[in-house]
Amino acid sequence: GKRKKEQDKSVPVDKENYPRKEKEKDMDDQAVYDLIAAMDQDDTCLDDEENVVKISTEVDSLSMILDNISIESIAMNTFSVSSVGSKVLDQNKQNILEVHEGDTTNIFYFHDADNKFGSHAGSVAIKLPNDELFDNDQVTRLKNEYTVSRHLSQCAAVRSAISEIELRGVPAIVLEWAPGxxxxxxxxxxxxxxxxxxxxxxxxxxxxxxxxxxxxxxxxxxxxxxxxxxxxxxxxxxxxxxxxxxxxxxxxxxxxxxxxxxxxxxxxxxxxxxxxxxxxxxxxxxxxxxxxxxxxxxxxxxxxxxxxxxxxxxxxxxxxxxxxxxxxxxxxxxxxxxxxxxxxxxxxxxxxxxxxxxxxxxxxxSCYTQVPLGQLELTENKLYGRGSHIMELMSVCQGIGINGPSKIALISGYSGEGKSVIVKCVKEMLKETDVYFISGKFDQLQQGGPLPAINAALAEYCGHIVSQGSQNILDIRRAIMKEINNDVGVLTAVFPCLRKIIGESTANPVEVAS
Ligand SMILES: Nc1ncnc2c1ncn2[C@@H]1O[C@H](COP(=O)(O)OP(=O)(O)OP(=O)(O)O)[C@@H](O)[C@H]1O
Ligand SMILES: [Mg+2]
The missing domain is CATH 1.10.510.10 (Transferase(Phosphotransferase) domain 1)
Structure with a gap:
């Protein structure tokens, strides 16, 4: 919108007189409204290819502060100092640019050529809630930023706070523009x-x-x-x-x-x-x-x-x-x-x-040869995170022949989960003891004969005994006969490998089931 009004341009900005309620009252409501409307309007421009669209809205009577303003919108993502620079260097115009649309606030850049705000470098940032229906929290944050910035006025790391203003009921703060x-x-x-x-x-x-x-x-x-x-x-x-x-x-x-x-x-x-x-x-x-x-x-x-x-x-x-x-x-x-x-x-x-x-x-x-840290390195043949399982299996195996009746330890898990590798590890550790470790695998694909896993385990064991000589074979045979005696034919029929130790059985076992 366009509107002209006589202004009192002679009143300088009184930086020390905060809040400046009295002067704000002088502001032309319609002009402020126009400014806000123009600020809102530029939402529609954000998708523009060039991201720089001139709204051509002249709001020329924003009290003593803003006159002959042309509002331009530059979407945040293409904003850079040079693009602003080239525009504000336009001597005859005072430009206001929306430079940042945040979650809760919008920031406008204003080239204060006549130094009406009293900025040092001639440009200010005007920060205000991005929604006319702003809530208390937004106001508190703005006021807080103002108070803290005033407190830090001697601190070069922070841009100076210039004034608190109100644009048609919307609180805003004016800060020194920080280029960059x-x-x-x-x-x-x-x-x-x-x-x-x-x-x-x-x-x-x-x-x-x-x-x-x-x-x-x-x-x-x-x-x-x-x-x-x-x-x-x-x-x-x-x-x-x-x-x-x-x-x-x-x-x-x-x-x-x-x-x-x-x-x-x-x-x-x-x-x-x-x-x-x-x-x-x-x-x-x-x-x-x-x-x-x-x-x-x-x-x-x-x-x-x-x-x-x-x-x-x-x-x-x-x-x-x-x-x-x-x-x-x-x-x-x-x-x-x-x-x-x-x-x-x-x-x-x-x-x-x-x-x-x-x-x-x-x-x-000296740093070009440094070895990066924190990279995951897996040591081959190391078992990770199985300490407790290994201890458990070890204690079962060490109890064999000591604590009461026969025992069996079963390890179950999905394929590849690490069953064999645990068994192999415990087997290695048992080499030092008098336990002889035999193993076989129950496999879905080996169901042709009965109990193939136990047969495989016993075959390994029989091979070991045979390799230890005839006296050993005799001792083991005697021990087995003493325990099983008449039924030994059942064993040799099911586990043929035992024949290497026991020999052929004379009495055929009675078949009880087919
Ligand atoms: N805790 C672990 N730390 C390091 N490597 C592991 C671990 N668990 C398993 N692996 C590795 O994963 C692979 C598969 O393990 P393994 O052969 O023991 O699985 P599995 O449970 O016996 O599988 P399947 O049921 O198919 O026989 C092996 O190369 C083994 O070294
Ligand atoms: Mg396995």
Whole structure:
């Protein structure tokens, strides 16, 4: 919509006078309504191929603040500083761009050419609930972000909070614009442009190049310093993600600049036990962020999920890409693999990373031959996780001939589950004792003759006795005859191998069943 109204342009923005209710009252309701309507309207443009659609909605009378505004929409996924830059450099226009449509808030970029908001760099971010039916929680978070940002006004790691305003009843906060891109975007750009390592026979480890490592370390160091500054000022962030860190590396003369944003869940440190817990949570989140930065992969099962990869996977990914000493620092802050926080503060982490940066040359020179850790290695012929089963079977076998009547131990399980391999293992162990171990397998496919498994076991045993000489054969024969005597013909008929010891039976057994 279009609408003109006389405005009092002479009233400067009074930064100190918060909340600025009186001035907000002066705002032209219709203009604000138009602004909000135009902001809403751009939802329809998000699917556009170019993702840049000019709505051409001029809302020219938003009180003393916004005049001659043209609203343009740039979908979040193609937003970059340069695209904004080229538009705002249009001298005669003040542009407002929707730069981020979040779950609960929208962020608009406003080029404040006449410095009506009192921004330092001439551009501000206006943050407001993304739904006119905003709830209390959204308002609380906005107000919290404002309060915490004001508290951190001396902290360069956080963008300054300029004012709290109301756009037709919708609360909004105005913050200094932080140029750059989200760390999430920075990471995916950087990793997609990175040359993949030359694949040699030995694919792992694919350690990052010294140049890439140096860029990552510098950024990690800057981020740690930023968090340390926030912590030192008595605040914890509580929601550190790659989306809540803005990185600006566009100025080649200065080092990369880092702003921590998204302070809606931030809180003031209280001096009871919860304090270290809160700091610890920020540090762990920082570890996950650095993991993504160095490896280019999420430490979670999937993007947006909370379930971490297994410790082994995390350790392996890290030790493939970065020198051990750096991997260890990251594992420490992520509290993975039995490591816990040896870094008690972000400041310690900052110092630690600085020490690594100064020593990077020698660290890198020795890391290209490092063996990645955490890779699952299976040792051949080792039985995994069967300790208790082996003990059980051993104790049954050792009780043979000692405790009462005859016993039988049966092992059942699906094919391939490891029955034979357990038996083989116990057989090996029994070699040291006076138990003679014989075995046979009940097999579905060997049902031609009776009791083939026992026959196979006895055949093995008879072969062993025969190999020990005639005296041994005689002793065993006597022992068997003493126990069974007349019925021995039944045995030799069913288990022909016994004939090697007992000989042919003279009395044929009576057949009782066919
Ligand atoms: N706990 C284990 N640790 C390591 N390897 C195992 C384990 N269990 C089974 N295996 C391996 O799996 C394979 C199958 O085991 P095995 O032959 O003992 O199975 P099975 O239960 O006897 O199968 P089938 O019923 O077909 O005879 C073997 O190569 C064995 O070494
Ligand atoms: Mg088997």
């Amino acid at each position: 891109m989200t760390l999430g975007k920075w990471i995916s750009c950087f990793h997609s442009n990175m040359q993949s390592p030359v694949i040699t026979e030995n694919v792992y480890p694919s350690i990052l190049s010294k140049d890439d490592m140096s860029i990552f370390l510098n950024l990690a160091w800057n981020i740690s310093k930023a968090i340390a500054d926030i912590h030192d000022a008595g605040v914890v962030h509580n929601n550190l993600t790659t989306e809540n860190i803005i990185v600006d590396d566009s100025n080649e003369n200065t080092s990369v600049s880092v702003k921590i944003i998204g302070l809606g869940s931030a809180s003031f440190q209280n001096n009871n036990n919860g304090k270290s817990q809160m700091i610890r949570k920020d540090l762990t989140s920082l570890g996950f962020i650095f993991f993504e930065m160095f490896t280019g992969q999420y430490p979670f099962q999937a993007k947006g999920e909370n379930t971490l990869l297994s410790p082994n996977q995390l350790i392996f990914e890290l030790t493939c890409k970065v020198p051990l000493v750096i991997a260890k620092i990251l594992l420490h802050i992520m509290e993975i693999g039995g490591y816990n926080h040896s870094h008690h503060s972000a400041r310690d982490l900052d110092n630690n990373l600085y020490a690594i940066i100064t020593d990077l040359e020698s660290i890198m020179s």
